[in-house]
Amino acid sequence: MTVATAPDILRSAGLTAVVEDTWNLTPLGEFPAAAPVIVWHHDASPVGPSPGALDWIKNAYRAQDPSAQFWVDTAGVWHCIGKGLAWHAGKVLPGMPGNHQAVGIETDHTVGEEWPDELLDSLRKGTAALLKEWGHSPQQGLWFHKQICDPPGRKSDPDGLDIDQERDAVQRLMFPPVVSPSTPSSPSTDPTAPEADVTPDQIKSAVVAALASPSGQQAIKVAVDARLEAQFGNAEDPKSLLNRGFGRRVRAEVRAALRDFLGGKK
Numbered sequence: 247m248t249v250a251t252a253p254d255i256l257r258s259a260g261l262t263a264v265v266e267d268t269w270n271l272t273p274l275g276e277f278p279a280a281a282p283v284i285v286w287h288h289d290a291s292p293v294g295p296s297p298g299a300l301d302w303i304k305n306a307y308r309a310q311d312p313s314a315q316f317w318v319d320t321a322g323v324w325h326c327i328g329k330g331l332a333w334h335a336g337k338v339l340p341g342m343p344g345n346h347q348a349v350g351i352e353t354d355h356t357v358g359e360e361w362p363d364e365l366l367d368s369l370r371k372g373t374a375a376l377l378k379e380w381g382h383s384p385q386q387g388l389w390f391h392k393q394i395c396d397p398p399g400r401k402s403d404p405d406g407l408d409i410d411q412e413r414d415a416v417q418r419l420m421f422p423p424v425v426s427p428s429t430p431s432s433p434s435t436d437p438t439a440p441e442a443d444v445t446p447d448q449i450k451s452a453v454v455a456a457l458a459s460p461s462g463q464q465a466i467k468v469a470v471d472a473r474l475e476a477q478f479g480n481a482e483d484p485k486s487l488l489n490r491g492f493g494r495r496v497r498a499e500v501r502a503a504l505r506d507f508l509g510g511k512k
């Protein structure tokens with residue numbers, strides 16, 4: 247776990263990572279932390295693609311001037327500038343991560359500019375992949391320059407983003423929410439509506455997903471909920487459906503599907 251493996255981590259996440267000719271240089275020395283946290287920046291270059299910013303940041307890295315380890319362009323391509331220490335944070339508030347704890351990710355962006363989807367998607371995905379590898383939650387691992395700088399207000403980057411929203415977005419990428427494999431064939435919240443067809447395959451996949459869930463003892467309950475959701479959509483509380491008498495037959499169906507599934511595995 248070092249900064250040096252970052253290009254491989256980014257590529258494994260399906261991103262394009264260009265290793266610049268400055269990547270292996272360490273003008274300020276090696277990056278001291280094995281598992282860095284991450285600070286997002288913007289480079290304040292003109293609106294739109296500013297490819298010239300890449301040379302600027304590479305030259306600054308070589309010259310031990312303020313720079314960063316990464317630069318993400320408007321197309322979402324990660325440019326790996328340097329694996330060593332870089333001055334990107336400046337003075338930070340007490341307790342906030344500084345240059346020796348955090349790598350800096352610069353972005354081709356400026357105040358008031360709309361974030362291109364390609365850039366923001368790639369920034370989130372790459373951040374998720376790096377934090378996962380380095381063992382940090384987004385809560386402890388992702389920071390904004392404008393959030394950590396001392397004095398507060400000294401920096402405005404990354405402009406236009408909200409730290410809580412971005413941590414949530416990165417969290418969802420690191421740990422995607424479990425999606426019910428069942429799809430409602432006729433979503434309805436009207437309990438008097440005629441029962442929709444739910445195929446045996448849908449029930450079986452709900453059971454398989456339930457068995458794979460971390461709490462195995464909850465398998466039947468989860469499968470019943472999934473079965474009810476497949477029929478009624480997720481607007482209905484499974485408990486109220488069970489109370490209205492849907493429970494007995496659904497439980498029997500799920501148990502039968504479970505028996506089939508386990509029988510078929512033998």
Ligand SMILES: [Zn+2]
Binds near residue numbers: 401
């Ligand atoms: Zn910054």
